[in-house]
Amino acid sequence: MTAIAIINARLLDPASDYDGQGGILIADGRIVEVVRGGDVRVPAGVEVVDARGLCLSPGLIDIRVKTGEPGFEPKETLKSASLSAAAGGVTTIVIQPDTDPAVDDPAMVDFIQRRGAALNLVNVYAAGAATQRREGQRMAEIGLMHEAGALYFTDGDRVIASSRTLQRVMSYAAAFNALIACRPADPWLSEGGVATSGELAMRLGLSGVPAIAERIQLDRDLALVEQTGARFLVDQISTADALDSLARARGKGLEVAASVSINHLCFNEIDIGDYRTFYRLDPPLRPESDRQALIEAVRDGLIDVITSAHAPLPAEDKRRPFAEAAPGAIGLETLLAAALSLHHEDGVPLLDILRPMTAGPAALLGLDSGVLEPGAPADVVLFDPDAPVMVDAATLKSKSKNSPFDGRRLQGKVIGTWVGGRKVH
Amino acid sequence: MTQPHAVTDLISERLVPFPTPHFLSAGDLNPPAALALLDVADVFVDLNRLAASEGGKTLDLLSGRTVVNIFFENSTRTSSSFEIAAKRLGADVVTMPVQASSVAKGETLIDTAVTLNAMKPDILVVRHGASGAAALLSQKVGCAVVNAGDGRHEHPTQALLDLLSLRRAFGDVGGLTVAICGDITHSRVARSNVALLSMMGARVRLIGPPTLVPGDADRWGCEVFHDMREGLEGCDVVMMLRLQLERMEGALVPSTREYFRFWGLDREKLAWAKSGAKVMHPGPMNRGVEIDSDVADDLSVSLIQDQVEMGVAARMAVLASLWARSGAAR
Numbered sequence: 001m002t003a004i005a006i007i008n009a010r011l012l013d014p015a016s017d018y019d020g021q022g023g024i025l026i027a028d029g030r031i032v033e034v035v036r037g038g039d040v041r042v043p044a045g046v047e048v049v050d051a052r053g054l055c056l057s058p059g060l061i062d063i064r065v066k067t068g069e070p071g072f073e074p075k076e077t078l079k080s081a082s083l084s085a086a087a088g089g090v091t092t093i094v095i096q097p098d099t100d101p102a103v104d105d106p107a108m109v110d111f112i113q114r115r116g117a118a119l120n121l122v123n124v125y126a127a128g129a130a131t132q133r134r135e136g137q138r139m140a141e142i143g144l145m146h147e148a149g150a151l152y153f154t155d156g157d158r159v160i161a162s163s164r165t166l167q168r169v170m171s172y173a174a175a176f177n178a179l180i181a182c183r184p185a186d187p188w189l190s191e192g193g194v195a196t197s198g199e200l201a202m203r204l205g206l207s208g209v210p211a212i213a214e215r216i217q218l219d220r221d222l223a224l225v226e227q228t229g230a231r232f233l234v235d236q237i238s239t240a241d242a243l244d245s246l247a248r249a250r251g252k253g254l255e256v257a258a259s260v261s262i263n264h265l266c267f268n269e270i271d272i273g274d275y276r277t278f279y280r281l282d283p284p285l286r287p288e289s290d291r292q293a294l295i296e297a298v299r300d301g302l303i304d305v306i307t308s309a310h311a312p313l314p315a316e317d318k319r320r321p322f323a324e325a326a327p328g329a330i331g332l333e334t335l336l337a338a339a340l341s342l343h344h345e346d347g348v349p350l351l352d353i354l355r356p357m358t359a360g361p362a363a364l365l366g367l368d369s370g371v372l373e374p375g376a377p378a379d380v381v382l383f384d385p386d387a388p389v390m391v392d393a394a395t396l397k398s399k400s401k402n403s404p405f406d407g408r409r410l411q412g413k414v415i416g417t418w419v420g421g422r423k424v425h
Numbered sequence: 426m427t428q429p430h431a432v433t434d435l436i437s438e439r440l441v442p443f444p445t446p447h448f449l450s451a452g453d454l455n456p457p458a459a460l461a462l463l464d465v466a467d468v469f470v471d472l473n474r475l476a477a478s479e480g481g482k483t484l485d486l487l488s489g490r491t492v493v494n495i496f497f498e499n500s501t502r503t504s505s506s507f508e509i510a511a512k513r514l515g516a517d518v519v520t521m522p523v524q525a526s527s528v529a530k531g532e533t534l535i536d537t538a539v540t541l542n543a544m545k546p547d548i549l550v551v552r553h554g555a556s557g558a559a560a561l562l563s564q565k566v567g568c569a570v571v572n573a574g575d576g577r578h579e580h581p582t583q584a585l586l587d588l589l590s591l592r593r594a595f596g597d598v599g600g601l602t603v604a605i606c607g608d609i610t611h612s613r614v615a616r617s618n619v620a621l622l623s624m625m626g627a628r629v630r631l632i633g634p635p636t637l638v639p640g641d642a643d644r645w646g647c648e649v650f651h652d653m654r655e656g657l658e659g660c661d662v663v664m665m666l667r668l669q670l671e672r673m674e675g676a677l678v679p680s681t682r683e684y685f686r687f688w689g690l691d692r693e694k695l696a697w698a699k700s701g702a703k704v705m706h707p708g709p710m711n712r713g714v715e716i717d718s719d720v721a722d723d724l725s726v727s728l729i730q731d732q733v734e735m736g737v738a739a740r741m742a743v744l745a746s747l748w749a750r751s752g753a754a755r
Contacts, residue, residue, distance in 0.1 A: 202639045205556035205578025205613060275557030319535040321555030323576065 003027040004421060005042045006382065009051035013058065013372040014355035015362075024056065026378040029420035034372050051382055054415055057354050058370045059091025059379035060336060061361040063127070063151070064235070064259065064307035066328070068399075069115070071100025076312035076399045078112070081332065082121035083397040086425040088333040089381035089414040090308070091122050092369060097129040098156040104129035104140040106148035113149055121424050122417075123369070123379070125151045130169050130180060136160045142173050151365045152179035154235060157282055157327075161187045163220060170230035179364065181233035181259075182221050184242060185283060189213035194323045195284045200269050206323055209284055215241040222249045225256060233364065234258040236309065238283040240293035247302060257364050258302065259356075260294050261309035262331055262338045263404060267291070271404070277318045277325035278404040281309075284327075298356060299348050304364055306356040308335040312400030330398045334405045336381070337389050340412030350385065378421035387413035432472060436486070439465040442750035447563040447570040448743055451581045451620035459588065459625060462742045466589050469513075469738035476513065486745050487516035490547040495521040495537075496573070497553040502708060502733070503573050503583075507550045510740035516547075534558060538565040547751070548744055551575070569747040571740075577611050583707055584617035586739035588625060590731045591662060594703055599626030604656055604698070606632040607666035607688060607715050608677075610639050614707045615666060619645050632656035633688060636677040653688060657697040664705040665690050665716050681714050691717040695726065703728050 007023035011034070023040040025033040033040050042048055062085065068075030078095070085093050095112050097103035103112060109126045116124020128150035132138045135158075142153055153173060160166040160182060173180050190209045195201035197208030218234060222245060225232045234246060237258045249256050263281055268288045271279045279285060297303045311328025318325050331338070339357065342348045362370025369379045393406035417425035441461045445453040454462070476483045492511035496504050504520060511518045521541075532540075534553070541549060542565065549570045551559045556576030563570040574580040591598045603622055609615045609631050622629050629647045631638055643649050650656030657663060668684065678684045685691075695702065704720055704727045712718045721727055 199641045199644050205576050275560055316533055319533040321534060321558040321561055323555045
C-alpha cells in the first residue's frame with residue numbers, strides 16, 4: 001500500500017493531550033511515525049499531504065448509529081451510512097441492533113460486520129441486543145455475539161423495564177466483561193411524552209416527560225451495576241439531575257461510562273417551539289440549564305462519549321404533527337462541525353471536544369484506533385476548524401434528510417478522511 | 426334574501442383585517458383586534474337572529490369563496506358551527522369526510538395539505554388531534570388557516586366566542602374574575618381562554634385536582650387552586666371543562682363520583698362564587714360528572730346556550746376578517 005505523509009498539520013491527539021504542530025507518516029494502513037513539534041522526514045515515493053492551517057486528529061468513533069439495513073433500507077443502508085460517516089470525518093461506526101430482524105444473534109452481528117467490511121469505506125461494527133428481539137424479556141446470546149465481534153449490548157431506544165431482566169443481563173455479561181448500555185428513562189413516567197415537562201411543553205400542548213424520569217431509571221440501573229459488577233454505559237444522558245447521579249456513582253468507584261448525543265449539546269427545548277419535527281428527539285430536548293450542565297460534563301470529563309445518535313427517518317415519518325412524528329435525527333455527516341460549535345460558541349477546548357469522539361469511545365470499546373500513535377490504525381481526519389459550513393440537508397449523503405442542523409451555519413469543515421490509510425473522503 | 430343596507434354598512438364600518446394571516450392561537454390577537462372582532466360579531470348575532478326568523482343566508486361577503494372544513498377529529502358542534510358561519514357569509518363550504526379519505530390509508534398531513542392546496546380553497550378550517558397540526562398545515566398551504574382545535578394546544582375560536590358571550594353578559598370583561606375548572610392539563614379550551622381572557626384584562630384562576638393542573642400553571646399568570654371553595658370565592662364566572670372520561674377511573678382521579686364530589690359544579694359549590702356569577706361550559710357536557718344539570722340548564726346562571734349561539738357569530742367574524750386581510754393582500 002502507498003505510504004502517505006501528512007505534514008505541517010496542527011495535531012490534535014486527545015489520548016496524549018497533545019495539541020501542537022506536527023506530522024504523521026502512514027504505511028500499510030497504520031500510523032508508522034508521529035512527529036510532534038517538527039515534521040516527518042518524507043521518504044522518496046511517499047504521497048505528501050500538506051496540511052498547513054488544518055487540524056489532524058484521530059478519526060471519529062461514533063458508537064450510536066442506526067441504519068435501516070436490514071429491514072428498512074429506504075431509511076438508510078450500511079453503504080449510505082458509511083458514506084455519510086466518511087464525509088463527516090467518522091472512521092468507525094457502531095450499528096444499533098434495532099434493525100429488522102434485530103441484531104440479537106451472532107449471525108446478525110456477522111452479517112452487519114461483513115457487509116460493512118465489504119463496502120471498504122469506514123470500520124463498521126455491531127452492537128448486539130441485550131434481550132431477544134429487544135423485547136426486554138429474555139436474554140439474548142450475549143456470549144456468542146461478543147465472540148462474533150459485537151462491541152456492546154443494548155436494547156437501543158427501548159428501556160429494559162424489568163429490573164429482574166436487567167439484573168440477569170448485567171450479571172451474565174460480567175462473565176464476558178461485556179459492556180451493557182441502557183437508556184435511562186422510566187418507562188411509565190415517559191409513556192406518551194414527546195417533550196420535556198415544563199412551561200414550554202404545556203404552552204405548546206405537548207405531552208411532557210418529566211426530567212426526573214431519567215434520574216429515577218439511572219439510579220435503578222446504577223444500583224444494579226453496583227450489585228452485579230457489570231461494565232455499564234449510560235446511553236444518552238441528558239439532564240443535570242442524572243449527571244449528579246452519575247458523578248456519585250463514579251465517586252463510589254463504579255465502572256460506569258456515559259454518552260451524550262450531539263443534539264443535546266447543541267440544542268435546547270426552545271428549538272421545538274415551532275413544532276419542527278426535526279427536533280423531535282428521544283430523549284426530548286431539555287432546558288438550557290441542562291444543556292449547559294452537559295457541556296460542563298464534557299469539559300470536565302464526566303462524559304466519556306459524544307455520539308451523533310444518527311437516526312435516519314424518511315419524510316413520511318417526519319412530515320407529521322410534532323407528537324405523531326417519529327423521534328430521531330441524522331447526524332453522522334454534521335457531527336464534527338456541530339461538535340466544533342461547542343468550541344467556537346461555548347469555549348470548550350478542542351481536545352476536550354475530540355476526546356469523547358476518539359480516545360474515549362476507543363478505550364470504552366477496546367479499539368486500538370482513536371489515537372495518533374505509531375502502530376495505531378491510520379484512521380484520521382483532516383479538518384479546517386474555522387471554515388464556515390452551511391448545512392443543506394438535501395445535499396447530505398444519508399438517504400434520510402431529517403437533520404436538525406438543516407439551514408444552520410456551522411464552523412468546521414472536513415477536508416479529508418482516511419481509514420486504514422486509504423482516503424475515503 | 427337581500428341585505429339591509431344599514432347592516433352591510435355597519436359590517437363594513439366595523440370589519441377590520443385580521444392581524445395575522447392565519448388564526449392558530451389566541452396569541453395571534455391583540456386587544457384592539459379582539460375588540461374589533463367582537464364588535465363585528467355583535468352585528469352577526471343580530472343578523473343571525475333575523476335570519477332565523479326569516480330564513481335563508483344573509484350575506485354575500487364571501488360569495489364565490491370556498492371554505493374547506495377538515496376535521497380529523499370528530500366534532501359535530503364545532504364543525505356545524507363553522508359550516509353555518511361560512512354559509513351565512515355566502516361562502517361555498519366543503520366539509521371533508523376525513524375518516525373515509527386517503528388520510529385513513531396512511532397519507533401524511535402534509536400530503537393532505539398539498540392536495541387541499543391544489544383545490545385552491547380560500548379558508549381552511551382544521552381540527553386535528555395533534556398539537557401544532559394547524560400550524561404545520563398553515564406552512565404548507567396558500568390560504569388562511571383557522572385552528573378549530575389542535576390536540577391539547579389551542580382552540581382559539583372557542584376562546585373568542587367565550588369572550589363574546591362574557592362581553593354580552595357583563596358589558597366588559599376587564600376586571601372580571603374567571604375560574605376555569607377541571608382538566609386544565611389536557612384542555613386546549615383552557616389554554617386559549619387563559620391567553621385571551623388575561624390579554625383582555627380578566628383575572629383568571631385555575632381550579633382542579635393536582636393531577637389535572639400543570640405543575641407550573643402559576644407561571645401562566647393565573648392563580649391556581651385545588652379546592653373549589655377557595656378558588657370560587659369572589660368569582661364572576663365559573664367556566665367548567667369537559668372531562669375525558671377515559672382518563673378518569675383510577676388514572677388521574679379515583680372515580681367519577683369522587684370527582685363530582687370535589688370538583689363537579691352543583692348549586693352548593695356555585696354558591697361559593699360571587700352572587701350573580703355565570704356558568705360556562707364549552708360542551709359537550711358530562712352531566713353529573715363535571716356539572717350538575719340543575720346548574721347547566723338554569724338560564725338565569727348558565728351561558729352555555731349563549732356560547733353555542735355566539736359560536737356562529739364569532740366564527741363569522743373570524744372568517745370575514747381573515748378574508749378581509751387576504752382579500753386586501755391581493
